[in-house]
Amino acid sequence: MVKAQVRKIIVVIIGAFIFAFSMNFFLIPAGVYSSGFSGLSQLLSRLFSEYVNITISVGVWLFLLNIPVTILGWKKVGKTFTLYSFFSVIVSSFFLNIIPIQKLSDDILLNAVFGGVIGAIGIGMTLREGASTGGMDIIAVYLSRVIEGSVGKFTMILNSFIILSAGFLFGWEKSLYTLVVLFSSSKVIDLIHTQSQKLTVMIVTENSYDLKKAILSRLTRGVTIVPAHGAYSESGKDMLITVISRYELYELRKIIKEIDAKAFTNILQTDSVIGLFRKD
The missing domain is CATH 3.30.70.120 (Alpha-Beta Plaits)
Known part of the structure; x- marks a missing residue:
């Protein structure tokens, strides 16, 4: 039992590192938005930086946004799932803050595809161990239980808010590349975890x-x-x-x-x- 828990923690840490790497080396430098709360964190970080002149990192926003969601998940979704999901959020926030933001390519499409695929590898590893990257995963699971509909459906609805908001505030071209991120990441996550919702x-x-x-x-x-x-x-x-x-x-x-x-x-x-x- 202890061996299984240690293995789970190690895999979640590795998954969080891979996810943070995809953000800081591909998506954030290219100005392409990720899905879920990580994308919302990017959006809020840019909003506060450009409109309020307050710099709050993506990692800090990711942690703050997940606090109320963790409380919801603990009460309504499942304690084990939520506990490991919040642990994943903490580790991801840590890596997002310590890994330097560095652009590897000037091609937006390459950044969107590789950012989505590499990030999905980390997310998929986390899901296989019975956790998630928190945020919208927990909200989507909760909504699927109280309202008729799939987790994927609610995830897409929530992510649409990020795409529309980013496009309205900062231009549509880069925000639409988020669709490429969503498509590539969803395919890889399903391949690693399971093919069905x-x-x-x-x-x-x-x-x-x-x-x-x-x-x-x-x-x-x-x-x-x-x-x-x-x-x-x-x-x-x-x-x-x-x-x-x-x-x-x-x-x-x-x-x-x-x-x-x-x-x-x-x-x-x-x-x-x-x-x-x-x-x-």
Whole structure:
């Protein structure tokens, strides 16, 4: 258990470093905006610098913006997910402040593509360990639970605000390159983490009561229980069926391993869900 936690912390630190590197070597020098709270931090940093003459770094803004979101995530999304996400934010803010801002290319398109891809590698590594880079990830996960819609849909809506605001205030050309960042980063994140926004999970277990209880309390996802019968063992079992977002896959795997490591689990990609995608 301790070894797994240490490994998770190390991966989150490495992911945060890669993300900060992509920001300071590609996106920030080129004036191209990132997605999520990192992009909003860029926007606020430039706003305060040009209109109020107050210099606040992107790293500091990233940390400040995530404080209220962390409180929301702790109460509504999940303590483990939120704790490691905030740790990722702290480390990312630290690296953003200590890594020098340096331009490697004058080509805006190259900066947008490589910034998006390299940053997505860091984000994808973090997601695979059951955390996120905080900010809009947590907000999107929360909104997907209380309002019908996917995490990707809410993420795109929130990111659209950054694109429109940046374009209106500082010109449309560079802000539109944010779309290139969004596209390239989303493809890489899905490739590293999982290809689907939603996943259908079928768990065949002899300990359905404890598994059901843990999923309902820790993931706040609904569960359907279907009676099952083992053809080889001739024993009675239950099959638990649930639909989760990709951000919850790590936590579900952890739950299954803790309660019934021998449970047979089948994970399927889900294109869409009709009905309420939440606990109640």
